[in-house]
Amino acid sequence: MSKLQSPQRLLIAGGGLAGTLIATAFAARRPDVAITLAESGDRLGGNHTWSAFGTDFGPRERALIDPFVSHRWDGYDCRFTGGAFTYSTPYLSIASDDLDRVARHRLGDAVRLDTPVTALDAAGAVLADGSRIEADAVIDARGPRQLAGVTLRWQKFLGREVRLADPHGLTQPTIMDAAVPQLDGYRFVYLLPFGPDRLLIEDTYYAEDPAVDAAVLTERIDAYAAARGWTIRAEERVEVGALPLLLAGDLPTLWREATAEGAVPVGLRAGLFHPVTGYSLPLAARTATRLAELAGPVTTARLMAAVEGIARDHFARSAFDRMLNRLLFLAGPPERRHLVLQRFHGLPQPLIERFYAGALKRSDQARILAGKPPVPLLAALGALPERAALRSG
Numbered sequence: 088m089s090k091l092q093s094p095q096r097l098l099i100a101g102g103g104l105a106g107t108l109i110a111t112a113f114a115a116r117r118p119d120v121a122i123t124l125a126e127s128g129d130r131l132g133g134n135h136t137w138s139a140f141g142t143d144f145g146p147r148e149r150a151l152i153d154p155f156v157s158h159r160w161d162g163y164d165c166r167f168t169g170g171a172f173t174y175s176t177p178y179l180s181i182a183s184d185d186l187d188r189v190a191r192h193r194l195g196d197a198v199r200l201d202t203p204v205t206a207l208d209a210a211g212a213v214l215a216d217g218s219r220i221e222a223d224a225v226i227d228a229r230g231p232r233q234l235a236g237v238t239l240r241w242q243k244f245l246g247r248e249v250r251l252a253d254p255h256g257l258t259q260p261t262i263m264d265a266a267v268p269q270l271d272g273y274r275f276v277y278l279l280p281f282g283p284d285r286l287l288i289e290d291t292y293y294a295e296d297p298a299v300d301a302a303v304l305t306e307r308i309d310a311y312a313a314a315r316g317w318t319i320r321a322e323e324r325v326e327v328g329a330l331p332l333l334l335a336g337d338l339p340t341l342w343r344e345a346t347a348e349g350a351v352p353v354g355l356r357a358g359l360f361h362p363v364t365g366y367s368l369p370l371a372a373r374t375a376t377r378l379a380e381l382a383g384p385v386t387t388a389r390l391m392a393a394v395e396g397i398a399r400d401h402f403a404r405s406a407f408d409r410m411l412n413r414l415l416f417l418a419g420p421p422e423r424r425h426l427v428l429q430r431f432h433g434l435p436q437p438l439i440e441r442f443y444a445g446a447l448k449r450s451d452q453a454r455i456l457a458g459k460p461p462v463p464l465l466a467a468l469g470a471l472p473e474r475a476a477l478r479s480g
């Protein structure tokens with residue numbers, strides 16, 4: 088940048104996961120860009136624990152997220168009524184406290200907290216106080232919204248970070264303990280051991296609707312802890328979520344709605360999540376890395392083209408995942424869903440890693456579908472066409 092040139096201005100509306108990662112990636116790679124990260128809340132990232140497998144990231148994405156990682160483990164476990172599985176795939180978690188602390192340190196004055204954006208377009212945004220910020224590039228990272236052109240189900244949960252009276256004895260996460268009573272669809276408990284007596288216990292459901300009854304799930308976590316012989320001494324944090332699971336989608340419709348205001352949608356807003364888990368951390372890291380690596384001028388049009396390319400690629404690659412969701416939700420009775428998941432988790436670890444990373448090979452897909460399906464064949468055939476699932480909603 089010559090001394091006479093003014094820096095290009097990048098405005099990001101929403102300092103959640105996607106917006107904060109993009110801002111940090113630009114701060115690291117593009118000193119010629121003046122960033123504004125406008126977040127309506129009083130901290131970045133809200134109240135979340137974001138987790139993912141180490142194998143979900145390429146080296147550049149890993150370098151971006153590494154400074155934020157709060158916990159890492161060398162493997163994880165799953166339990167089903169028919170058996171238990173242990174894997175050596177690394178697992179990691181980012182606590183929103185750490186995202187907030189590290190990003191604010193790196194971004195400094197670029198972060199504007201308590202700054203709700205009330206309207207945005209391709210050239211800027213209007214803030215709640217009526218003032219307008221002009222920018223060369225505008226990113227809409229305001230988080231989940233009603234997605235158009237999709238058929239969804241939900242992964243809903245309530246998680247309690249607790250301190251136990253005694254050590255729990257876990258050395259690595261339990262991603263799914265599905266050897267629990269199967270209620271409201273596929274149910275499992277998710278455990279992240281943050282310390283010898285510190286644990287995140289999440290009661291999770293693959294369900295038809297997103298409603299979470301906090302009182303009921305809190306009691307079920309009490310009952311689960313008691314059954315494991317754990318006494319909860321204190322509850323330190325609660326997080327609740329209902330993540331979208333995509334059964335069918337029409338990308339042109341989704342994209343038209345997501346871009347209607349003219350800014351570049353990212354994160355959940357842009358449909359950038361894993362159809363079967365609702366997780367968006369790996370795709371958020373990929374989006375941030377790709378955008379910050381673009382050479383040349385930073386404009387809304389150029390970032391829009393790049394994110395649309397990522398969305399197209401993701402949508403095409405995840406067609407098989409959407410079909411698996413249709414098999415899971417439309418073909419079999421809810422109380423048998425755990426058998427589908429149990430069978431899947433008995434497959435070879437590299438295949439499971441590729442599944443979560445969105446990188447299944449054709450041979451993996453054949454392997455997943457091979458053998459006697461745990462759902463009725465006729466219903467399975469009926470669930471296959473995406474168009475039909477899209478029409479029936």
Ligand SMILES: Cc1cc2nc3c(=O)[nH]c(=O)nc-3n(C[C@H](O)[C@H](O)[C@H](O)COP(=O)(O)OP(=O)(O)OC[C@H]3O[C@@H](n4cnc5c(N)ncnc54)[C@H](O)[C@@H]3O)c2cc1C
Binds near residue numbers: 105
């Ligand atoms: C409790 C919970 C746990 C999750 N766990 C995982 C996980 O383990 N792994 C994973 O990959 N995914 C997880 N997800 C799913 C997904 O990754 C998260 O929802 C992720 O935070 C989505 O990122 P995002 O940037 O699209 O939206 P968000 O992170 O929700 O960010 C949106 C931000 O925009 C701000 N905002 C909204 N409106 C405005 C406005 N008008 N002006 C300014 N700012 C605004 C919000 O305050 C928020 O900070 C979880 C989701 C939840 C709810």
